[in-house]
Amino acid sequence: MRERRxxxxxxxxxxxxxxxxxxxxxxxxxxxxxxxxxxxxxxKVMRARADAELMKxxxxxxxxxxxxxxxxxxxxxxxxxxxARITGIDLMGRLLESAEKRGRRVFIFGARPExxxxxxxxxxxxxxxxxxxxxxxxxxxxxxHAALVEEINARGTDILFAALxxxxxxxxxxxxxxxxxxxxxxxxGGSLDILSGRLSRSPRWLQRAGLEWLYRFLKEPARFWKxxxxxxxxxxxxxxxxxxxxxxx
Numbered sequence: 001m002r003e004r005r006x007x008x009x010x011x012x013x014x015x016x017x018x019x020x021x022x023x024x025x026x027x028x029x030x031x032x033x034x035x036x037x038x039x040x041x042x043x044k045v046m047r048a049r050a051d052a053e054l055m056k057x058x059x060x061x062x063x064x065x066x067x068x069x070x071x072x073x074x075x076x077x078x079x080x081x082x083x084a085r086i087t088g089i090d091l092m093g094r095l096l097e098s099a100e101k102r103g104r105r106v107f108i109f110g111a112r113p114e115x116x117x118x119x120x121x122x123x124x125x126x127x128x129x130x131x132x133x134x135x136x137x138x139x140x141x142x143x144x145h146a147a148l149v150e151e152i153n154a155r156g157t158d159i160l161f162a163a164l165x166x167x168x169x170x171x172x173x174x175x176x177x178x179x180x181x182x183x184x185x186x187x188x189g190g191s192l193d194i195l196s197g198r199l200s201r202s203p204r205w206l207q208r209a210g211l212e213w214l215y216r217f218l219k220e221p222a223r224f225w226k227x228x229x230x231x232x233x234x235x236x237x238x239x240x241x242x243x244x245x246x247x248x249x
Contacts, residue, residue, distance in 0.1 A: 005064070006080045008071060009237055011045040011055065014064045015075065015083040021065065022094055025184065028062070029104065029158065033183035036061045038170050039088045041068030042234040047167060054167040057174040065091060070231065074238050078245075089191040095159055095184070096123060100130040107152050107182070110138040110163030111192040118196035133157045138164050145176070153181045160185040163192045 004015045028035045038061045048055040058064060065086040066072050072085045099106050108116055108123075120135045133155035140148055152160060160182040162169045169187035177185070193199040 006075070008040070008074050008078070008080065009045050009049065009234070009241060011040060011048045012059050012061075012064055013040040013045075013066055013071060013075070015066070015081045016086065018084045020084075021063065021086060021091070022098075025063070025095065026098065029098070029102075029183050031183070034160070034177055034180045034185045035063065035183065036173055036177060037063040037065065037091070037184060037186040038173075039067035039086075039187065039189065040064050040071055041066075042070035042074070043068075043230045044166055045071070045074075046230050046234050046237070051167060053171055057167070057170040060174060061170075070234065074234075077238065077242055088186075088188050089194060092161060092186065092188050092191050095186070096127055096130060099159055100127040103131065104158035105131045105133040105156050106159045106161065107133045107155060107157040108135040108161045108163070108192070109140075109148070109152070110161075110165075110169065110188075111196075113137040113139070115192050115196045115198060116163070118198075119192040122195055122197060145172075146179075149176050149179050153179075157182045159183065161188045161191075162186070163188045163190070165189060 005012055006015060038058055040058065048058055066083050067086060067088050069085060072083055076082055096106065108120060110116060116135050116137050120132055124130060124132065134151065136148060160180065162173055162185065164172055166187065166189060173185050173187060
């Protein structure tokens with residue numbers, strides 16, 4: 001697994017061939033855990049460059065999926081290799097399908113109370129034979145986190161989805177990894193907003209073209225512009241690295 005890991009502007013990221021990741025995750029689900037899955041995109045790359053704790057969490061992750069067309073293009077432009085783009089919500093969907101087929105139990109932690117509840121209901125509508133071990137919203141007081149981890153373990157959780165937003169979810173999962181017994185733990189960001197029906201995804205043709213960012217901009221321009229500065233900074237640093245690469249440490 002580590003053989004495919006490379007750096008994108010100093011932040012770790014993994015390179016995958018199509019279909020390769022799910023095969024590895026199926027093997028991980030048959031072994032002792034937990035294995036951590038985090039997504040890497042341009043915004044997270046720039047944040048990690050300024051946040052040592054986040055960078056440490058990414059470096060310690062077992063799987064770092066290239067989520068975001070900017071990360072895929074950046075790797076290619078820097079000569080780091082070609083990789084399949086793997087969005088967090090798509091990977092979550094594949095894991096839910098696998099869990100339903102193989103009788104694995106999932107636990108969902110994060111988002112607002114009404115969002116996580118509606119997401120759980122809709123997930124069961126789509127996967128009626130899935131075993132949801134439980135769900136909790138992301139507003140659990142910090143003093144109760146140890147008890148929450150005990151609950152997750154006691155319910156026989158195989159896959160834990162944490163929807164706390166970045167970098168909180170990466171830091172939380174890394175902090176509690178030694179105490180979690182789930183086989184796979186994945187940070188899923190805002191995926192529950194989509195699964196709950198509160199946000200819609202872009203049409204398939206935009207997803208295949210890597211233009212989901214355009215759809216999000218048209219749907220939520222104010223929110224997108226707040227993140228736009230990070231993307232501009234990413235493009236600037238990427239261009240700088242292409243022109244004058246920094247020496248390897």
